[in-house]
Amino acid sequence: MLPIIFVLPILQLVILSNAATFEVRNIKFAYIDNDHTPTSRALVEKFNASTYFEVLTDFPSQAEASSAMLKGEVDVLLNIPQYFERDLQKEKHNNLGVTINAIDGAAAGVENVYVTQIVQRFNQNIKVDLLQISDQQIQPINIETIPLFWYNETLNYKTFMVPGILVLLVTMITLFLSGMNVVREKEIGTLEQINVTPIKKSQFIIGKLFPFWVIGMGLLTVGLILAKVIFNVPMLGSLPLMYLYTSIYILVILGIGLFISNFTDTQQQAMFIAWFFTVIFILMSGLFTPIESMPKWAQTLTEFNPIRYFVEVMRMVMLKGSGFNDILPQLLKTALYAFIMNGLAVWSYKKTN
């Protein structure tokens, strides 16, 4: 069992951190060139040069392009109108048709940004060309923004994801182990044997918590080492602080697990309930989607989500180097949560039915 507990999460960390990316890449790009001029070809060439786009084909007609998109063969379709070059030179203005497959709305938004950027850059080059040819008086006025990306300068999504996925692993393993545990003893009958002994309820719960707590801390250690060695995720903050927070956090999860375990009669029931909470906790943790963009009521709900605090703390300490005072609010809420959940776990464990 112990090898399973450690090997599977490590695999998950390695696979998920590489695969669970928000970057939109390998976009299948097709175009309809009705113009067939150097300018239109130059525009297509810009897409070809981009690493994000895989330029597929020049479709002869809109109908064929549409049916290809319906089949899922094309993500982005650029329609270059006839007289594109001529109109651009004459009227200094033209329209391009861009069609994006928006089944995945988030990806479509990103694709739109990419297309717009490429067209804009193309635009500036063209402008310079056109200016040289004709209008010398008009000076281009360009306002450019130069973004500085703090805390993750290279926008490496792995730096962002690895701490989050580490949170998931520590949480899931400890929740499932503790959630299955007491109920398993109910099933095999050893709990009855324990219940006829004079063991105190708190002793029993602590006895149950401790091994899983150790496993959870072990997982964190392995995960942090992998994060450093494989993904080179920075560890700007204090390691002891990370451990302090995690040691309290794991108590919350174990408390929830034991509470579930006490309330259920079979491992199946416990499994269902544990899954229910895991899915909600994960999707509402801010790990994959920012909490700020959730509806107000959902944001309020996330206050009760322990994973949310762990994700925040993990990212703050690892990536921003936050100190004790910075994470104090999260630390206090988590400690309170741990106190309540373990109180409930002790309370719900009944030696006499």
Place this chain on the structure above:
Amino acid sequence: MKNSNVIQVDQLTKMFGDFTAVNAITFNVEKGEIFGFLGANGAGKTTAMKMLIGISKPTSGKANVAGFDVFTNAENIKKNIGYMSQKFALYDDLTVKENITFFGGIYGLTRKRIKEKASILIEELGLEEVANKLVGALPLGWKQKLSFSVALLHDPKIVFLDEPTGGVDPITRRQFWEMIYKAANQGTTVFVTTHYMDEAEYCDRVSIMVNGKIEALDTPKKLKEQFNVDNMNDVFLKLARG
């Protein structure tokens, strides 16, 4: 002789919704006695026993076990009793020694005492060879003897045995009863349920439960006289068939 009663039960009742599992049973068990608690499957034996060992709250009535009330002082009862359930309930994934150490620890025995007890117990049961093997790998008969010994680990006043010899071969059953006698001789009260009527003959006194009520309670000899039969099997059949 009131003081020598280690179990006093008066009108003890357990209801599950509308169903009365145990219906106002009344009996006493004396110190050092081997008390047989018989009844057909579903007659309410296990439910009654669970109330006496403090893991099931009675609906009404009174019961005093080892000097403590089952309603208010169940945890003190637990310090003074041993229990062996119908289903093998030691940890299969711990070794023989680890199980002994674990349960000894729960009952608050010192490390030294646990060590002594463990070596005596392992020797008596002839488990030297498998002392460091997982309990799950042992044959059922050995497991049952081990459970019984673990139930006696903390020298309880009373030991409750719920069908201890179910599914066990005749030789092991015989050895098991030798262990029961030995415990009784040392002053431990034995409260035992069984379906084997030859085992009922070994008991000092026997009660027979039918549909949640105790229909008969006496020594095996007197019960046989009362029902005018020559073995306990017939006593049981007469009662259980109504």
